[in-house]
Amino acid sequence: MFNALVVEKDEDGKTHAGVQEVDEGRLPQGEVTVGVEYSTLNYKDGLCIGPGGGLVKSYPHVPGIDFAGTVEESADVRYKPGDKVILTGWRVGEARWGGYAQKARVAADWLVPLPEGLTTRQAMAVGTAGFTAMLAIMDLEDHGLAPGQGGVLVTGAAGGVGSVAVAVLDKLGYEVAAVTGRPETEPYLRELGASRIVPRDELTEVTKKPLESEVWAGCVDAVAGAMLGRVLKQMKYRSSVAAVGLAGGAVIEGALITPFILRGVNLLGIDSVLRPYEDRVRAWDRLTRDLPIEKLEAMIRPATLVDLPDLGAAILKGQVQGRVVVDVNA
Structure with missing residues (x-):
C-alpha cells in the first residue's frame, strides 16, 4: 500500500480530490516501478x-505530470x-496515473x-515548467538569438516557466524584461535577474496596428491571447517568439500576418x-x-x-508564484 492523491468524479460530474491509501496492484502496466520522492505543480x-x-479520461485518477525518484x-x-530518474510529459498524470503518489x-x-x-x-523545483523553459530558450538560440541583440521578453514571468526562464536568460547574459500583472512580484523577479x-x-490592449516599434530580440511567452498578439507586432526583424502556454486564451487576439511577412x-x-x-x-x-x-x-x-x-485551484487563478515542490512522503 502507498499514499496517493486520488481524484474521483461523482454522479453529478463533480470531482473531489483527497489522499488515499492505494494498493500497488492498481498501478498501471510499465517496465519500471519508481519510488517517487518529489513532484511539482503545473x-x-x-x-x-x-x-x-x-x-x-477515466476516474479514479492520480494526477502529477512529473516526478523524480x-x-x-x-x-x-x-x-x-x-537509479535516480526523472519523468516529465508523455501524458502521465493526464491519461495515465502520475506522480502525486509514493509509487509510479x-x-x-x-x-x-x-x-x-x-x-x-x-529536479522537481525545475520540473516540467523549468524543462519547458529550457526547451524554449534552446529553440530561440537555435533560431539565432544571442546576447547583445536587445531585450528578451518573458511573459507570465512570476509563474513556473517564467521564473526559470528569467533566471537562465540572466545567467546566459541576456537583458531580461519580465511581464507580470502582480506588482508585488517585482522584487522576486528582479532577484531572479529581470x-x-x-x-x-501595457501588453493586453488589442490594437489594429499591423506593426509597432521593434523592441524585443526574443520572447518566451506563457500567456498567448491578446498579449501574444501585441508582442508579435513588437518583435525585431527576424526574431522569434517561443510559445509555451495559453493562460491568456488559445486565440491570439489582434494578431495579423504582417509580423511574419514584413519582419x-x-x-x-x-x-x-x-x-x-x-x-x-x-x-x-x-x-x-x-540555471x-x-x-x-x-x-x-x-x-x-x-x-x-x-494549490491546484490557486494555480488556475494565477495565484502561485515560483515552483511548488511536493514531497510525496511527508
Whole structure:
C-alpha cells in the first residue's frame, strides 16, 4: 500500500480530490516501478486535480505530470534498482496515473537519468515548467538569438516557466524584461535577474496596428491571447517568439500576418510532452549548467500531497508564484 492523491468524479460530474491509501496492484502496466520522492505543480496539474480540462479520461485518477525518484523494479536493462530518474510529459498524470503518489509505474522510454549535480528535489523545483523553459530558450538560440541583440521578453514571468526562464536568460547574459500583472512580484523577479519589469496592462490592449516599434530580440511567452498578439507586432526583424502556454486564451487576439511577412518573425511552438529523448537529455544537461542553483532555491515553495487540492485551484487563478515542490512522503 502507498499514499496517493486520488481524484474521483461523482454522479453529478463533480470531482473531489483527497489522499488515499492505494494498493500497488492498481498501478498501471510499465517496465519500471519508481519510488517517487518529489513532484511539482503545473497548470495542467491544476486542471487534473480539479475540473479535468478534458485531459483526464477515466476516474479514479492520480494526477502529477512529473516526478523524480528512485527505481525500485525494472524489466528494462537501461535502469536498475537504485537509479535516480526523472519523468516529465508523455501524458502521465493526464491519461495515465502520475506522480502525486509514493509509487509510479511507467514505460522505460519515458524516463531520463537524473543528471549529475542535481538532487531529486532540485529536479522537481525545475520540473516540467523549468524543462519547458529550457526547451524554449534552446529553440530561440537555435533560431539565432544571442546576447547583445536587445531585450528578451518573458511573459507570465512570476509563474513556473517564467521564473526559470528569467533566471537562465540572466545567467546566459541576456537583458531580461519580465511581464507580470502582480506588482508585488517585482522584487522576486528582479532577484531572479529581470532588469526591467513590464506591467501586464501595457501588453493586453488589442490594437489594429499591423506593426509597432521593434523592441524585443526574443520572447518566451506563457500567456498567448491578446498579449501574444501585441508582442508579435513588437518583435525585431527576424526574431522569434517561443510559445509555451495559453493562460491568456488559445486565440491570439489582434494578431495579423504582417509580423511574419514584413519582419520575418518566427512563432515557435514548444511541446514538452512528446519531446524526443535526445532533446530531453540535452535540456536537462543545460539546466545543470545554466540555471543558478541559489536562484532555484529562492523559487521553491514546499508542499505535501494534502496541500495539492488548494494549490491546484490557486494555480488556475494565477495565484502561485515560483515552483511548488511536493514531497510525496511527508
